[in-house]
Amino acid sequence: MQTPAPTDYVRATSVANAIALLEEHGEEARLLAGGHSLLPMMKLRVARPEMLIDINDLDELRGIKVEGDELVIGAMVTHNEVLESPVLAEHYAIFREAEKVIADPLVRNRGTVGGSMCQADPSEDLSAVGSALKASVVIQGSSGSRTVPLREFHDGPYTTVVEPNEILTQVRVPIRPGAGSAYEKVERRVGDWAVCAAGSFVVVSGGVVTDCGIGLTAVSAEHFCAPEAEAFLIGKAPTDENLREAANLAAAATDPSSDQRGPADYKRHLAGELTFRALKRSAAASQGA
Amino acid sequence: MQISITINGETVTRDVEPRRLLVHFIREDAGLRGTHWGCDTSNCGACTVWLDGKPVKSCTVLAAQADGHEVKTVEGLETADGLDPIQQGFIECHGLQCGFCTPGMMMTGRALIDENPNPSDQEIREAISGQICRCTGYNNIVKAIRWAAEAEASSEVNA
Numbered sequence: 001m002q003t004p005a006p007t008d009y010v011r012a013t014s015v016a017n018a019i020a021l022l023e024e025h026g027e028e029a030r031l032l033a034g035g036h037s038l039l040p041m042m043k044l045r046v047a048r049p050e051m052l053i054d055i056n057d058l059d060e061l062r063g064i065k066v067e068g069d070e071l072v073i074g075a076m077v078t079h080n081e082v083l084e085s086p087v088l089a090e091h092y093a094i095f096r097e098a099e100k101v102i103a104d105p106l107v108r109n110r111g112t113v114g115g116s117m118c119q120a121d122p123s124e125d126l127s128a129v130g131s132a133l134k135a136s137v138v139i140q141g142s143s144g145s146r147t148v149p150l151r152e153f154h155d156g157p158y159t160t161v162v163e164p165n166e167i168l169t170q171v172r173v174p175i176r177p178g179a180g181s182a183y184e185k186v187e188r189r190v191g192d193w194a195v196c197a198a199g200s201f202v203v204v205s206g207g208v209v210t211d212c213g214i215g216l217t218a219v220s221a222e223h224f225c226a227p228e229a230e231a232f233l234i235g236k237a238p239t240d241e242n243l244r245e246a247a248n249l250a251a252a253a254t255d256p257s258s259d260q261r262g263p264a265d266y267k268r269h270l271a272g273e274l275t276f277r278a279l280k281r282s283a284a285a286s287q288g289a
Numbered sequence: 290m291q292i293s294i295t296i297n298g299e300t301v302t303r304d305v306e307p308r309r310l311l312v313h314f315i316r317e318d319a320g321l322r323g324t325h326w327g328c329d330t331s332n333c334g335a336c337t338v339w340l341d342g343k344p345v346k347s348c349t350v351l352a353a354q355a356d357g358h359e360v361k362t363v364e365g366l367e368t369a370d371g372l373d374p375i376q377q378g379f380i381e382c383h384g385l386q387c388g389f390c391t392p393g394m395m396m397t398g399r400a401l402i403d404e405n406p407n408p409s410d411q412e413i414r415e416a417i418s419g420q421i422c423r424c425t426g427y428n429n430i431v432k433a434i435r436w437a438a439e440a441e442a443s444s445e446v447n448a
Contacts, residue, residue: 001329004310006306006307006308007308009353035349035351035354036331036349039310040330040349043329043330052307054354056354103419104334105397105419106331106334106337106344106345106346106419106420109344110345110349110350190418191332191418
């Protein structure tokens with residue numbers, strides 16, 4: 001039987017209250033969102049917080065909306081809400097494509113966007129999606145809030161720039177008219193972590209790529225992205241040859257490890273192939289194909 | 290800490306440790322053994338119940354998180370009119386062998402039909418993709434859920 005070690009539990013009544021509770025209880029406190037990473041880690045004693053601050057009552061962290069030229073996703077939005085969001089689907093197919101292959105429908109009913117981002121698992125899909133879309137996150141502390149690009153968010157596996165007395169409140173994604181996007185994942189079985197996954201957005205205008213983003217997960221790409229591959233594509237026609245070259249550059253930006261999900265060279269091959277497929281579909285969607 | 294959870298319409302109030310998992314609250318504190326406790330790692334889905342109308346894995350929710358909320362378990366499916374069509378479907382289509390996964394499968398199947406009264410086989414398979422059955426090979430579970438959907442559709446036409 002797996003059960004967490006003894007801990008205390010309190011429900012935050014507002015974001016400000018959650019921050020006050022974090023300051024009061026220090027580093028031994030953890031925010032409890034969907035709980036689908038934290039509770040399993042607590043059962044394994046990998047995490048052993050003395051105080052859980054439940055933020056499920058905070059409606060201010062829920063909801064998906066458009067603000068100006070940005071999509072704003074609340075930290076407590078669940079995976080299922082992302083999957084079913086018409087406004088996200090309207091702007092970026094990548095959200096629906098990625099969410100369909102994140103965990104399973106039951107886990108998606110509990111797991112949250114903010115929780116996934118802050119867990120910062122090196123095989124996490126939404127981190128790759130956010131990095132591909134060059135999203136940013138809003139982090140709030142007692143002295144105010146700051147906005148951090150997702151490509152500066154991760155300090156390494158499972159670690160982010162969120163301080164122990166701060167809370168991630170939003171993910172913000174720039175809206176790009178005419179962008180096409182896609183997500184490609186290889187997993188051993190339904191619901192598993194990726195062996196490798198790649199996501200992208202592409203804007204094609206006047207026959208050339210004018211903007212693009214590439215995200216990769218599970219292959220140790222720094223900040224889940226491949227900036228050199230993106231730079232290569234800008235100003236070039238989205239031909240198979242150019243997309244393939246960009247995909248090769250993306251694969252070169254990875255540093256996968258051999259493990260039970262496969263050998264490193266296979267994962268690097270996947271990084272290139274999946275990036276190519278994602279770019280090709282993104283470019284086709286941008287051109288209305 | 291003292292918590293109150295409404296399970297199948299009845300409020301259960303108990304003094305529990307904050308680390309108490311919802312599945313254990315349901316089975317041990319509320320005494321409802323229909324919900325099965327399986328892998329403990331949110332993989333198998335045997336412990337699936339509804340929390341505020343949505344199917345969740347109760348091994349990965351704290352009982353404290355359900356304080357003040359509504360839970361529905363397999364015991365809550367049957368009504369005064371008899372078995373829920375999802376239960377009847379598992380009988381008609383031989384949707385179980387050992388029966389360990391069945392309560393969770395029925396809770397997910399019921400939720401799916403509520404949301405999508407005419408699911409395709411593919412949609413049924415996706416809906417139960419977070420649950421493991423080691424006996425049936427899933428075919429009869431898919432048939433059972435489809436049987437329930439069709440039975441409901443035809444009874445609504447006749448009504």
